[in-house]
Amino acid sequence: GEDVEQSLFLSVREGDSSVINCTYTDSSSTYLYWYKQEPGAGLQLLTYIFSNMDMKQDQRLTVLLNKKDKHLSLRIADTQTGDSAIYFCADFNTDKLIFGTGTRLQVFP
Amino acid sequence: GAVVSQHPSRVICKSGTSVKIECRSLDFQATTMFWYRQFPKQSLMLMATSNEGSKATYEQGVEKDKFLINHASLTLSTLTVTSAHPEDSSFYICSASTAFPGGYTFGSGTRLTVV
Numbered sequence: 001g002e003d004v005e006q007s008l009f010l011s012v013r014e015g016d017s018s019v020i021n022c023t024y025t026d027s028s029s030t031y032l033y034w035y036k037q038e039p040g041a042g043l044q045l046l047t048y049i050f051s052n053m054d055m056k057q058d059q060r061l062t063v064l065l066n067k068k069d070k071h072l073s074l075r076i077a078d079t080q081t082g083d084s085a086i087y088f089c090a091d092f093n094t095d096k097l098i099f100g101t102g103t104r105l106q107v108f109p
Numbered sequence: 110g111a112v113v114s115q116h117p118s119r120v121i122c123k124s125g126t127s128v129k130i131e132c133r134s135l136d137f138q139a140t141t142m143f144w145y146r147q148f149p150k151q152s153l154m155l156m157a158t159s160n161e162g163s164k165a166t167y168e169q170g171v172e173k174d175k176f177l178i179n180h181a182s183l184t185l186s187t188l189t190v191t192s193a194h195p196e197d198s199s200f201y202i203c204s205a206s207t208a209f210p211g212g213y214t215f216g217s218g219t220r221l222t223v224v
Contacts, residue, residue, distance in 0.1 A: 042217040043153075043202065043215040045214070096143065097155070098155075099152045099153045104150075
């Protein structure tokens with residue numbers, strides 16, 4: 001079945017950029033999403049990208065999509081301590097979201 | 110914006126009892142809601158898709174008699190964990206589909222602990 005993979009952990013210094021990567025297997029994806037989850041909380045939609053787009057920018061967030069390689073990335077510019085959380089990419093497959101394994105982002109001073 | 114309210118946020122129950130978790134769409138109608146389960150430090154696993162007025166669609170490996178889903182109105186879906194056991198302890202999250210494509214709104218989750 002559909003598989004979505006992410007690296008488990010990323011540590012960055014405050015003020016630097018963070019890049020979280022995601023790979024997926026579904027060749028018929030229409031939309032791909034990035035969600036943020038803080039401890040003990042639900043998921044907050046950060047951004048999404050349509051599959052015919054290469055890039056989408058929204059303030060500090062930049063999403064890059066390489067459809068040929070089935071690779072998605074989320075860049076967070078000027079990372080702050082408040083950005084520390086788990087980030088999930090998700091692939092919209094037919095009628096449901098398939099989530100990646102999640103990347104825990106830790107921001108240190 | 111679209112808000113999904115999930116209740117309770119935490120519940121502790123004894124083995125063998127049943128627990129009901131509610132998921133409400135506060136300012137929109139949700140014909141479709143989704144129930145996820147999340148194990149510690151793991152991703153979200155889709156359990157079932159809840160459709161208003163019809164039976165839920167369960168993912169492979171999810172026991173429908175164990176996890177009862179009811180979606181009787183356009184604003185409320187419930188998940189009942191029946192005869193709960195310690196292995197059912199987990200974080201359960203619901204979501205509702207609003208205006209596609211960016212409209213999957215999530216509840217704040219329910220931490221279930223079965224003792």
